Each structure stands twice: as C-alpha cells, then as structure tokens.
Amino acid sequence: MKYVYAVARGRKPGIYESWPECLKQVHGYANARCMEKGKNNKSGFDKHSRKLGPVKNVVAEQWISDGVPVVYTDGSCMSNGMKGRCKAGFGVFWGDNHPDNLSEPLHEGPPTNNRAELTAVIRALQQAEKKGYKRLVVKTDSNLLIQSMNVWIHSWRKNNWKTSTGSDVKNKDLLVELDMMLKKVQVCFDHIRGHVGIYGNEKADELARAGAQLYCQQ
Structure with missing residues (x-):
C-alpha cells in the first residue's frame, strides 16, 4: 500500500507523494492540517485514510521516531x-x-x-x-x-x-x-x-x- 499526503491547510494545499514534501508545506504554518491517504495502482484512493490532526503533533511524532531528543x-x-x-x-x-x-x-x-x-x-x-x-x-x-x-x-x-x-x-x-x-x-x-x-x-x-x-x- 502506497500512501500520499493531502494538505488541506498549509503553504500550498494539494496532494504530495512523500511525507517530507508534505512537511515542507505544513511545518511552522499556523493551524495547518493534512491527511494520509492509502493509494493503489488499480483503483486510486481507497478507504484506508486517516486525518493526521494538528500538524505540530504529527511533526513531533515524526521527529521522535527519527530519534530526535x-x-x-x-x-x-x-x-x-x-x-x-x-x-x-x-x-x-x-x-x-x-x-x-x-x-x-x-x-x-x-x-x-x-x-x-x-x-x-x-x-x-x-x-x-x-x-x-x-x-x-x-x-x-x-x-x-x-x-x-x-x-x-x-x-x-x-x-x-x-x-x-x-x-x-x-x-x-x-x-x-x-x-x-x-x-x-x-x-x-x-x-x-x-x-x-x-x-x-x-x-x-x-x-x-x-x-x-x-x-x-x-
């Protein structure tokens, strides 16, 4: 399953193919919002999607998983x-x-x-x-x-x-x-x-x- 990231509120709303690309649009942007969506080659977007919530929390989670102190x-x-x-x-x-x-x-x-x-x-x-x-x-x-x-x-x-x-x-x-x-x-x-x-x-x-x-x- 491949995932893409939909930025609903950020520097440039849209669909991004990778988390780093998404992060550039939302990191430091007030009240930014994004969503992770599952995608497959046959049917496009499927039902496997989830709201990522307040982006600052998502960034923190990502950094922590990367080993940031x-x-x-x-x-x-x-x-x-x-x-x-x-x-x-x-x-x-x-x-x-x-x-x-x-x-x-x-x-x-x-x-x-x-x-x-x-x-x-x-x-x-x-x-x-x-x-x-x-x-x-x-x-x-x-x-x-x-x-x-x-x-x-x-x-x-x-x-x-x-x-x-x-x-x-x-x-x-x-x-x-x-x-x-x-x-x-x-x-x-x-x-x-x-x-x-x-x-x-x-x-x-x-x-x-x-x-x-x-x-x-x-």
Whole structure:
C-alpha cells in the first residue's frame, strides 16, 4: 500500500507523494492540517485514510521516531502578579536522573510565569547546542509559548519586536534571545496538556516549583 499526503491547510494545499514534501508545506504554518491517504495502482484512493490532526503533533511524532531528543520545560510563579510576594523558577526535564535536568530560580527580570517559561526553553536550547544537537522536540503546557513561537514571532520579527499597536513586545529580551537560539537548533514546539498525568510534564513542573522556592526578591 502506497500512501500520499493531502494538505488541506498549509503553504500550498494539494496532494504530495512523500511525507517530507508534505512537511515542507505544513511545518511552522499556523493551524495547518493534512491527511494520509492509502493509494493503489488499480483503483486510486481507497478507504484506508486517516486525518493526521494538528500538524505540530504529527511533526513531533515524526521527529521522535527519527530519534530526535525530547525535553520537557515548565515555568512556575508562586503568587503570580502580587508585587513583593511572587517567586518564579523554571524546570527542564530530560529524563529520570539525567545530569542536565534543571531546577533554578528566575534570575533576571520581573518574576512572572511567562518569563519562567521562556527561560526554561532558552536554557534547554543552550544545553542542546552544547551537546551538538541539530534538532529538538520541546514539550510544554504553555499555550502562550506555543502561539508566540509558532505564530506571532514571525510578525514581531518583521516589525522590530513591536506589537500591532506599536508598543514593545512583552519579554522582548527573552524572545530575541530565543529567536537567536532557533537559528542554531531546529525546534519542534509540541503543546501538551498540563496537570493530566503526563510524566515528563509533571517532572518539569516539580523542577520548576522547586526552583521557584529558591527565588530571592531582587
């Protein structure tokens, strides 16, 4: 059975004969959708087809099957938004007893959950670059981070890190640093649900909360 790939929403919708060709049309494209269809020489398309779902998840699955390393990142902020009381930290989880697991307080900027989430990814990419990784799957429960890196960052970059209203993008310093890191390590950001028992996510959360406990008001 030969399979082809139908891109319903992507850079150039259409039918593609191979997964790499399909991937070029959907990788990094917001809300992209594609379908895998079975095909034989006699009757064309048959009933063996399946929706591949959100393409970012499909890309992550493909990369993981190719042996690309996976890391879970998370940020934590206790009493988030309460001036003088909030504590922020981040966690990076590569695996049980992995020497590169991180649990640290947020050292720079205001202690917010979003800054902690961004810092966690930056530190993970720094580790990946040091190890010589060319690709990395980053799993996170932060929808804001996913949207920022997969959708909004393209327009922010073109607009010199300004929003549509002309104001500076929040956490510009971290976003610019992360954008630079993405030129060194190709990343697939994979959104996962938080606090539903996903092992790697729970471990990253534990590390982030422990890091926040070490935070000292500056």
